Amino acid sequence: MPLLSLILRELRHHRFNAVLSLLGLVAAVALLVVIRLLTTAAERETRRVVRDLGFNLRIIPRETDPELFFSTGYSDKTLPADAVQRLASGAQTFISFNHLTASLERRIPIGDREALLTGLGPAVVGGGDKKQPMGFNIAQGKAHVGFLLARRLGAKPGTSLPVQGRLLTVEKVLVESGTDDDIRLFTSLADAQAILNLPGRISEIKAIDCLCLTADQDPLTQLRAALAKLLPEAQVLQMRTMADARAKQRQTAERYSRFAVPLVLGIGAAWVGILAALNVRERRAELGLWRALGYGSGRIAALFLGRAALLGIAGAALGYLLGNAIGLHYGPKLYPVTAGGFAAEHALLGWALLVTPAFAALAAFLPAMIAVAQDPAETLRAD
Amino acid sequence: MVTCSHLTRNFTTRPGSVAGILDVSLEIPAGEFAVLQGPSGCGKSTLLLSIGGMLRPESGSVSVAGTDIYSLSAAQRADFRASRLGFVFQLFHLVPYLTVRENILAGMSTSQARTLAAHVDSLIHDLGLSDRRNAHPSTLSAGERQRVALARAMARKPTLILADEPTGNLDPANAHLVFQHLDRFRRDGGTVLVVTHGNDAAPFATRTLRLESGRLAQNPAPLSA
Structure with missing residues (x-):
């Protein structure tokens, strides 16, 4: 059976784990999209406000x-x-x-x-x-x-x-x-x-x-x-007051972004990694069986990394849509001066589809290696 | 078919307790239905998995069909297992998200599955699984599950089937059926090694081995087929 088909069936069978993993990825991507939309909007709004204030x-x-x-x-x-x-x-x-x-x-x-x-x-x-x-x-x-x-x-x-x-x-x-x-x-x-x-x-x-x-x-x-x-x-x-207010605004936005992005990535990676580890644990007997049936380390790793990558693709697409829906709905209320400037960044979808599967696979790497290193005899022995 | 020479494998299963095999040497010629008996924890499964290339011994060697399996690389050993060996386990170890037929074909490449399709269908028929071919393991009885596992072990036409307590979870009727099918495999030219702590397999055994505290208690002696 082709690997992709095997992974899809496994996802359907362990749907609770799959849905939780997917939700984590969707939330992470959506948050990053929202952060991106709002950061861009904050810059745009500030630029407009500064422009209205004049040169400093x-x-x-x-x-x-x-x-x-x-x-x-x-x-x-x-x-x-x-x-x-x-x-x-x-x-x-x-x-x-x-x-x-x-x-x-x-x-x-x-x-x-x-x-x-x-x-x-x-x-x-x-x-x-x-x-x-x-x-x-x-x-x-x-x-x-x-x-x-x-x-x-x-x-x-x-x-x-x-x-x-x-x-x-x-x-x-x-x-x-x-x-x-x-x-x-x-x-x-x-x-x-x-x-x-x-x-x-x-x-x-x-x-x-x-x-x-x-x-x-x-x-x-x-x-x-x-x-x-x-x-x-x-x-x-x-004109120091104007410059200072603008600088503080920019620094606050940058600090927020510097804090929020790694936090989202860290929590997302931990979430996906823990669920992948639980999936490995749940499938110990199955892994022993695949070993008995002649699966090598590469194919065992591919089962888990491919699973993570597939969830990553779905998470990227859904997260992009959700992030844009949230950002485009609430963003204009937060930045009313430049509300008309809000638009979905389609390039982000490409990036999300490229980076999220790799990110998910990276987060699942350690559990996948645990699966590879697992001694099949431990789960298959009847003694 | 199987030659083990001074095989030793020790490991800790629980704090303070050690189960394994100590200096085990044996030979099982092709066409035998060998039964390995012994009490729980005596090392039967350890020996079986070592012969199956899944548990590297600390010392000694294992040769199956003339191949020293632990001299092979991990990938070569995986290929060897896939092409030459069939496994049956006490807990069936069916993949829960695959159907009966898909479980029997599990681990095969698409082309291999295509080549062996007729053989697999005949196994499904012979093992009385025709009306369950699209069912998932969770809907099967214990006897049906073990028949699926048996079909999976035979699907790739192996030369040796290694069965670890294959009837441990079955009623006597289903246990008898499983041994009948294993015996039929032997009569068709295969070799069978069954690990069991009971005597259910005795009527089919051509050779009985006894393991006690990791040591072979009795020299392999051929029985009448």
């Missing part, structure tokens, strides 16, 4: 007076526009800084009052990085108008807006933010440089740090050391 690193000209910078909200000094490229080309840049966005910012009169003008260059992300650049790109000749400013000027999408002799087309009116963005006019960097007559200059590079270190680990010193090598004519200010 502000790289400004070294000679800027920080007190003045904080009172006006921007640097009155400038850097050459190629500073962003120089920073991006540094080998260590994207370890410490990411989503680099050059900007030029000034207070200008528009209509009968002043407004903030911010010209934005395209965001630069690390090479090979799959992150979406944060912020938004504004084409030349277009403008995004803050909520209050638009209301005062009567600006609507598609209308023209004269700004110090240049005519911009309103592309978007921003929603009310409750910040100074409501009186801000966003343009392309080139347009801002032309309006302000500061060609080739920027006042700031906005960025996000790796957010890997909490305040007690003194990330600012490390950021400043990195910047001093790459861009000595600049200084970096960190």
Whole structure:
């Protein structure tokens, strides 16, 4: 009788043991799928929240007076526009800084009052990085108008807006933010440089740090050391509260994952191993018989490892389905901001089908070796 | 057919008690129905399993059909068992999740099962199991189970059948039936070694051996067939 058929019949006969083993594997795979879905969701949610909060690193000209910078909200000094490229080309840049966005910012009169003008260059992300650049790109000749400013000027999408002799087309009116963005006019960097007559200059590079270190680990010193090598004519200010909250969130998620994954694997392996050992014990007489019938060690081991692998395949498929069902049902409630981003990761099924049978066979390895080493005479002797 | 030379095997079965065989030498020619008798714990099963290549002796040698079985590798010995030997046990040792027919075919490759299909069906018929061929062991009587075990032992046309207390769990009628079938196997050219502590097999025995405290108490002496 083919081995597979023999294993299937045995599973059906010892169905209590088989079902318990299967449940263990299903639970382990489902938990890992849920952890994966939630970890991904946590990262996505945090990224979105951070994006909504804005950049947390502000790289400004070294000679800027920080007190003045904080009172006006921007640097009155400038850097050459190629500073962003120089920073991006540094080998260590994207370890410490990411989503680099050059900007030029000034207070200008528009209509009968002043407004903030911010010209934005395209965001630069690390090479090979799959992150979406944060912020938004504004084409030349277009403008995004803050909520209050638009209301005062009567600006609507598609209308023209004269700004110090240049005519911009309103592309978007921003929603009310409750910040100074409501009186801000966003343009392309080139347009801002032309309006302000500061060609080739920027006042700031906005960025996000790796957010890997909490305040007690003194990330600012490390950021400043990195910047001093790459861009000595600049200084970096960190919005620490935001960075710290983000770092703590990331570290908590990583700690949770580092703890949970080995725990699930350990409990799963112990569960499968113990049940496999019980199966070996229950089948001692049968094993003696197979020996008497000419089964060698390889075939005896194959009976148990094949059994574990088969349960692993079933456990992987069912665990994947269950994990996705749980993750996709409860995940959006836990992460409502990015609820729409939840989707089954089909690649996980492939991994699960590949890894779970091997994992189950590994967990059953010791019991299988016990079966192989078992003395058939012990169970077959009538004496 | 079977030659044992100075066979010794000791092992502890319970704390403080030792059961085994001590310097056992014997010869069983082909075509014999040998009965090995002795009290419980005297080493009968140990000797039988040593002859069956399942229990390596500490010293001495075992030759079956001219092959020194413990000079073979484990895999070669497994093949030898599969092709040349048949086993019948007191507790039947049927695979609970296989049917009667599948139990008889157990351990055979697909091609071997195909080749021996007619022989197996004839055994099923001869042993009165035709209407139970698709039944599982749990639904069989003790006599039927032992007949299935007997059919399994004979299915691969072995040269030697080793039976360890084959009638220990059977009523006298079923016990007689089992010995009749073993005797028929011998008459068809096979060799049989039966271990028993009773006298049920005596009418069929061509040779009786007695084991006491691990030693052969009586020199093998041929009886009239």
